[in-house]
Amino acid sequence: MAMKANEIEELILKSFPKAKITIDDLRGDGDHYAAQIITEEFRGKSRVQQHQMIYNAMGGRVGKELHALALNTSAPKE
């Protein structure tokens, strides 16, 4: 079970169309990714809330179809 980087990006963009997203395939196996996501919607949210927003955008795939998605989330610098 694995996903392509662009599938991850599309899923995130569906919920956060203006997000800046960088995705790295950490092991080249399509199952361990790191994503950096910067979007205005994160402003004022805790880090736990920001990650939950992304997990929700991924629709339950993280931890199932996708073994690992390391997240680095932030709001754009003002």
Add this chain to the structure above:
Amino acid sequence: MEENIKNKIQNIIQDNEVMLFMKGTPVMPQCGFSAAVVGVLSHMGIKFDSVNVLEDAEIREGIKEFSDWPTIPQLYVKSEFVGGCDIIREMHENGELSEYFTKAGIKA
């Protein structure tokens, strides 16, 4: 989620100030992400208790719903969900984690 599982989890996080839900044990972690959080806590000298979710399928699934968090490990401090592996690592690197423990009254 079944009420008895929810109660079980609630009791675990209430009875243990620093509680790590992980795969494996602190001595023998069964997953790199769990190992990373054990590494951070040990490095800081924080005493913690842990539950091996691989030995309890109810808690393994239950904790995900309880925290609204899809992955293991999960760290709770004084009944508050602090985060998973990425967040703990990030908080450790920028010094927030030791601040967090100090504020929570947890001494290294």
